[in-house]
Amino acid sequence: MSTSATALPTAPARTAARRRRSWSAAALLGAPLLALAACGDGGSSTASSSAAPSTPAAEPTSDVAEVATATPRLVVTLEGGDLAVLDATTLEPVADVEMDGYLRINDAGDGRHVLVSTTGGFRVLDAGTWGEPHGDHSHYYTSDPVLTDVVHPAETPAHVVTHAGRTALFDDGTGGAVVVDSADVAEADPQARTVESGAAHHGVAVEMADGRLVHTVGTEEERSTVVLLDAEGTELARTDECPGMHGEATAADEAAVVGCEDGIVVVRGDTLTKIAAPDAYGRIGNQAGSEESAVVLGDYKRDEGRDSATEGPERTQTVSLTDTAAGTLTLVDLPASYTFRSLGRGEDGEALVLGTDGALHVLDPAAASITRSVPVVEAWEEPDDWQEPRPALRVHEGTAYVTEPATREVHAVDVVSGEVFATASLDGVPDEVVVVSGATPAVPDGGAPVEGEEHAEGEHDHAEGDHDHAEGEAHDHEDGDAVAGRR
Numbered sequence: 001m002s003t004s005a006t007a008l009p010t011a012p013a014r015t016a017a018r019r020r021r022s023w024s025a026a027a028l029l030g031a032p033l034l035a036l037a038a039c040g041d042g043g044s045s046t047a048s049s050s051a052a053p054s055t056p057a058a059e060p061t062s063d064v065a066e067v068a069t070a071t072p073r074l075v076v077t078l079e080g081g082d083l084a085v086l087d088a089t090t091l092e093p094v095a096d097v098e099m100d101g102y103l104r105i106n107d108a109g110d111g112r113h114v115l116v117s118t119t120g121g122f123r124v125l126d127a128g129t130w131g132e133p134h135g136d137h138s139h140y141y142t143s144d145p146v147l148t149d150v151v152h153p154a155e156t157p158a159h160v161v162t163h164a165g166r167t168a169l170f171d172d173g174t175g176g177a178v179v180v181d182s183a184d185v186a187e188a189d190p191q192a193r194t195v196e197s198g199a200a201h202h203g204v205a206v207e208m209a210d211g212r213l214v215h216t217v218g219t220e221e222e223r224s225t226v227v228l229l230d231a232e233g234t235e236l237a238r239t240d241e242c243p244g245m246h247g248e249a250t251a252a253d254e255a256a257v258v259g260c261e262d263g264i265v266v267v268r269g270d271t272l273t274k275i276a277a278p279d280a281y282g283r284i285g286n287q288a289g290s291e292e293s294a295v296v297l298g299d300y301k302r303d304e305g306r307d308s309a310t311e312g313p314e315r316t317q318t319v320s321l322t323d324t325a326a327g328t329l330t331l332v333d334l335p336a337s338y339t340f341r342s343l344g345r346g347e348d349g350e351a352l353v354l355g356t357d358g359a360l361h362v363l364d365p366a367a368a369s370i371t372r373s374v375p376v377v378e379a380w381e382e383p384d385d386w387q388e389p390r391p392a393l394r395v396h397e398g399t400a401y402v403t404e405p406a407t408r409e410v411h412a413v414d415v416v417s418g419e420v421f422a423t424a425s426l427d428g429v430p431d432e433v434v435v436v437s438g439a440t441p442a443v444p445d446g447g448a449p450v451e452g453e454e455h456a457e458g459e460h461d462h463a464e465g466d467h468d469h470a471e472g473e474a475h476d477h478e479d480g481d482a483v484a485g486r487r
Contacts, residue, residue: 002094008443016480028316066145070438071129071142072396075114076403076410077103078428079389083116084392085127085145088396091424094128095145102387109162109182111437116147116211119155124150124186129438150186150468152178158202164209165444177205177215182442195229196371204248205282206256209444212236214256214267216245226258226265237272239265249289249296252349255324257296259284264298266324275322275329284320286340293349294325295365300338312384313339313355319353321368330368334361339382341392341432344400346415354393360400360413372417376411377404389431396435403430445451 026459070251072088081101085094104117112130115122131138155173162168167185171175173196184190195205195215201223203216211231214355218225223245228237244261251257258268263277264284279282281304288297289356298320306314315337321330336355344352350371351363358380359373377391389405408429 039185064141067140067142068291070131070138070140070440072109072435072437073127073129074394074401074410075105075125075127075434075436076426076430077105077432078426079405079431080428082428083125084426084428084430086410086424088399088401088412089422091410091422093424095127097145097147099147104157105434106160107162107434107436108160108185109165109167110185110441112441113186114434114436115152115157115160115185118151118179120151121154122152122157122160124148124152126165126186127436129436131438131440133440140438142438148186150188152185156200158247159204161204161206161248163206165442166207168205168207170203170205172202173200174460175200175203175218179207179213180203181444197227202246204246204258206248206250208250208254208256208267210254212270214248214258216258218245224260226267226272227272228267230270236270239272239274241265241274244283244285246283246285247287247298249287249298250291251289251296251324252291253325255294257287257289257298257322257324259287259298261285261304264296264320264322264329266322266327268324273327275327277320277329278331282320284322286343287322288343288345288351289343290349292347293345293365294323294350295351296322296324297343297345297351297353297363297365298322299338299343300331308384312381313386315356315382319343319351319363321351321363323363332363332368332370334370335359335373337382339390340386341390344393344395346395346400347398350415352393352395352415354391354402356382360393360402360415360418362415374413376400376402376413376420378406380406387430392431392433394433394435396437401433401435403433405429405431442448470483 074088075088076084082098087094106115110114114125114127116125126146126148126401128143131140147259152169156172158172159170162182165182166179166365167182168179177195179193180190197217199219200221201218203213207213209364211228215227218226224243225240226242230236242260245258247259249257258265261283263275266273283301284298286299299318300318301314301316303314317334317337319332336357338353338355342354346352353361355361358375358377360376361373362371366372380391383390392403394401398415400415402411408426410424410430411420413420
């Protein structure tokens with residue numbers, strides 16, 4: 001593995017990036033990790049508030065320790081079952097939890113918990129790191145991770161979308177969703193907003209900061225409708241012009257997108273606008289957004305008639321950049337192909353793509369061009385089966401986390417400098433990865449407690465894919481049926 005970059009910034013730029021994160025840059029020798037578990041046509045659209053039934057919460061742990069600042073942790077699923085929990089700064093192992101089967105995980109949105117898609121619904125994993133507001137600052141704590149008994153019911157748990165302090169859980173088995181305050185996601189019976197679409201389908205929902213809610217309507221055979229509701233559940237807009245809809249992301253100024261097989265639908269204010277792809281079939285099924293940019297990064301596939309079961313997946317080398325403010329869609333060709341787990345966004349809104357050439361390609365979304373390419377892992381080839389592990393990308397603040405199944409490793413990369421500053425060896429083959437921030441949860445009305453303060457004197461501190469979600473990001477996976485939820 002190479003740790004050099006094709007373009008390195010100046011030393012002051014690296015120092016500034018590290019200071020923003022308040023992280024140590026100490027490298028880590030590969031540390032063995034243990035496994036841990038804690039991931040219809042004409043249908044009606046209704047929304048209401050109610051308590052979301054779930055199983056009882058687990059007893060709190062007694063190993064709580066106060067720490068000086070937020071302590072992010074990494075949760076990684078391993079092939080065949082189990083999850084590993086690591087310290088996200090050093091990649092040292094924290095804990096392991098055993099769990100059987102093909103596991104899918106999602107960030108719960110509160111900086112502490114992870115949602116594991118399992119039989120019966122979304123099970124809550126406490127990653128053991130969190131913040132609590134205290135006046136004009138926060139206190140931060142850590143404890144041992146624990147797989148709780150809380151399960152948010154779902155026939156087929158699928159997409160989880162977090163945005164503006166709210167978490168939306170979509171059930172493909174019913175076509176409905178529940179939306180709760182992210183801070184309440186670990187509660188047994190949180191107050192919830194419910195959304196019904198009328199029929200089971202592989203869909204998605206996201207609530208905006210002002211209470212507007214975007215959700216999909218479809219059937220198991222066909223899905224092409226996107227609906228926008230106001231905070232009270234009254235329909236504001238609807239479009240049926242999004243065939244094969246899949247995936248979503250949010251962007252600057254409270255914009256959002258939903259991907260289609262022939263372009264993308266942009267949500268701005270009370271309107272839905274379809275931006276057509278330059279090709280008759282131009283599928284944008286996975287997206288990654290950023291609060292720092294009006295431009296949404298997406299994949300782009302042109303081969304409409306491809307039978308992935310017999311021909312393998314389309315190994316595209318083109319990505320899409322949708323400007324939600326200007327209403328434009330631009331395509332960029334890359335030097336290598338990528339997969340549905342390859343998209344991410346940097347701390348300043350950079351568009352990041354992990355290529356099969358082993359490099360992390362950094363794009364300027366405004367200029368629609370590659371600014372640098374950072375070698376991270378060895379070259380690899382996309383497997384034919386979407387459930388087979390492949391290198392995955394997850395970004396937290398200024399660090400990109402990249403898994404390398406071939407070597408059973410995970411790497412931490414400084415996005416600005418290109419330095420691979422930590423690497424850990426795992427006890428199994430890594431698959432999905434999620435970061436929990438350990439920060440104080442955002443307030444749903446748009447306000448948020450102070451984050452990242454040092455504890456000083458007198459102070460305290462889802463064939464085409466989609467399925468990853470942090471703020472502004474979308475799920476990553478291929479389209480179709482999957483164990484523990486649709487891909």
